Amino acid sequence: NAGVTQTPKFQVLKTGQSMTLQCAQDMNHEYMSWYRQDPGMGLRLIHYSVGAGITDQGEVPNGYNVSRSTTEDFPLRLLSAAPSQTSVYFCASSYKAFPSGNTIYFGEGSWLTVV
Amino acid sequence: SQQGEEDPQALSIQEGENATMNCSYKTSINNLQWYRQNSGRGLVHLILIRSNEREKHSGRLRVTLDTSKKSSSLLITASRAADTASYFCATVYEGGGNKLTFGTGTQLKVEL
Numbered sequence: 001n002a003g004v005t006q007t008p009k010f011q012v013l014k015t016g017q018s019m020t021l022q023c024a025q026d027m028n029h030e031y032m033s034w035y036r037q038d039p040g041m042g043l044r045l046i047h048y049s050v051g052a053g054i055t056d057q058g059e060v061p062n063g064y065n066v067s068r069s070t071t072e073d074f075p076l077r078l079l080s081a082a083p084s085q086t087s088v089y090f091c092a093s094s095y096k097a098f099p100s101g102n103t104i105y106f107g108e109g110s111w112l113t114v115v
Numbered sequence: 116s117q118q119g120e121e122d123p124q125a126l127s128i129q130e131g132e133n134a135t136m137n138c139s140y141k142t143s144i145n146n147l148q149w150y151r152q153n154s155g156r157g158l159v160h161l162i163l164i165r166s167n168e169r170e171k172h173s174g175r176l177r178v179t180l181d182t183s184k185k186s187s188s189l190l191i192t193a194s195r196a197a198d199t200a201s202y203f204c205a206t207v208y209e210g211g212g213n214k215l216t217f218g219t220g221t222q223l224k225v226e227l
Contacts, residue, residue, distance in 0.1 A: 004157075031213065033215075035217075040219060041219065042203065042217045042218055042219040042220055043158075043203070043205075043217040044217075045214055045215070045216070048213060048214065050213055056212075056213075058214060059214075059216075090157055090158070092158075097213040101145070101146050101163055101165060103148065103160040103163060104148075104160065104205075104215060105160070106157035106158045106159070107157050108156060108157045109155075109156070109157055
């Protein structure tokens with residue numbers, strides 16, 4: 001199993017450009033999520049999905065869109081990048097949703113710089 | 116924000132010593148988890164403790180949970196240089212739906 005795979009690893013964008021961060025998991029996990037990590041801020045939840053066709057907002061959803069057309073994939077879209085979106089982005093998945101006590105598996109991160 | 120707060124923010128110890136990190140949170144939880152993040156890498160799950168548990172062990176790790184104080188601690192015994200990393204607590208709040216909320220982390224440095 002590859003686990004949770006994120007691409008690209010590094011990306012530089014100009015303000016106003018759009019891009020998609022890809023996330024795929026091969027563990028048949030129902031739950032997938034996107035976090036951003038900024039210095040001194042810990043990880044903040046952007047969007048999450050509890051299954052194909054279902055998405056919901058996290059703590060910091062503004063400026064980001066997601067979709068979940070398949071169980072395996074959960075892309076994160078930046079429609080018009082802003083310097084405030086410079087961050088490290090992590091995709092994570094879990095077999096079931098959290099209240100049941102399942103642990104979460106993280107990808108290796110995508111470093112995004114918006115200039 | 117319902118983030119937890121880790122304490123201390125940074126910790127430097129000698130190899131062989133014990134390292135203790137604390138996490139405080141704000142509202143009732145279903146469970147609390149601890150994760151490790153090596154520099155430039157993703158987070159790795161270490162241990163999960165449920166709200167009705169008070170202590171759990173996993174190898175050199177010991178986690179305690181005090182729901183009356185809304186706090187948890189992670190103890191790493193006989194630390195090694197390879198334990199150098201950032202450690203985060205994460206909680207699933209009662210009524211928080213399917214959201215795992217992370218604290219700001221403790222940076223641990225274990226020196227030879």
